[in-house]
Amino acid sequence: MKAETATTDVPTAGAGDQPPVVVARDVHKSFGRVEVLKGIDLDVRRGEVVVILGPSGSGKSTFLRCINHLEEMDAGSITVGGVQIGYQVHGDRLVRASDRLAARQRLTVGMVFQQFNLFGHMTALENLIEAPVGLHHVPRAAARGRALELLEMVGLGDRADAYPRQLSGGQQQRVAIARALAIQPELLLFDEPTSALDPELVGEVLATMRQLADEGYTMIIVTHEIGFARQAADRVVFMDDGVVVEAGQPSAVIDAPQHPRTQSFLARIH
Ligand code: ADP
Numbered sequence: 001m002k003a004e005t006a007t008t009d010v011p012t013a014g015a016g017d018q019p020p021v022v023v024a025r026d027v028h029k030s031f032g033r034v035e036v037l038k039g040i041d042l043d044v045r046r047g048e049v050v051v052i053l054g055p056s057g058s059g060k061s062t063f064l065r066c067i068n069h070l071e072e073m074d075a076g077s078i079t080v081g082g083v084q085i086g087y088q089v090h091g092d093r094l095v096r097a098s099d100r101l102a103a104r105q106r107l108t109v110g111m112v113f114q115q116f117n118l119f120g121h122m123t124a125l126e127n128l129i130e131a132p133v134g135l136h137h138v139p140r141a142a143a144r145g146r147a148l149e150l151l152e153m154v155g156l157g158d159r160a161d162a163y164p165r166q167l168s169g170g171q172q173q174r175v176a177i178a179r180a181l182a183i184q185p186e187l188l189l190f191d192e193p194t195s196a197l198d199p200e201l202v203g204e205v206l207a208t209m210r211q212l213a214d215e216g217y218t219m220i221i222v223t224h225e226i227g228f229a230r231q232a233a234d235r236v237v238f239m240d241d242g243v244v245v246e247a248g249q250p251s252a253v254i255d256a257p258q259h260p261r262t263q264s265f266l267a268r269i270h
């Protein structure tokens, strides 16, 4: 096991013989006496797009946050790109990683939140070069070049100097997606990226995510957008009450759910 993994530029889709990007096994997490994750298993292959569906409070955000070190699990294991989260090899033992190493491991995972979370005092461009320059020590000129490319890619090449408050919610979220890409992540996590948007702005953000899926990025997306899941997901995972109830191809889980809990959830949100 390596202490760090190499980042890839644009990952290639469907590489069959590579190890999974994410391997989660029997992940448990409690807050106080409330067990929120009750043994989650999930493998995500390189280039795979996994959509997680589930009712509010079922533990979806907590699970994403465990993958990205924002939350510490109580039991189980998660590896991202072959590196076990929260641990490092010390001689022949696996010991808890320092906060510093956890921060470094986190760098290969890009995350997009419901509330955009852009730095309000920085322009779109500055938001994008902050992490590459500050954390990855990428030369500023190179970071700037890549940031402009990414803004172009999400359709905001002409808004590089705009501050978040000068952008619509949909534009802000596309900047947030570009910012997540600026660290050249091997994995992208989305936590209800369109839930805070006015309905007419949802489409442009979903289109950007669809583009990333087509480009072969490995993505885990928590969303209630069933149409997006049907079109873009390779696999849909339905979570309820801290467990994976049902998982499979979108057509199976969405259109022919086997479990009564999946059926009643889908009936409620359709
Ligand atoms: P979801 O994203 O599926 O809506 P969450 O993972 O946000 O679910 O939350 C699952 C449960 O864990 C909820 O009951 C929530 O109140 C609780 N929870 C989440 N984060 C915390 C926290 N930091 N402290 C205490 N309880 C929390």
Ligand code: MG
Binding pocket: 060, 061, 062, 191, 192
């Ligand atoms: Mg949530």
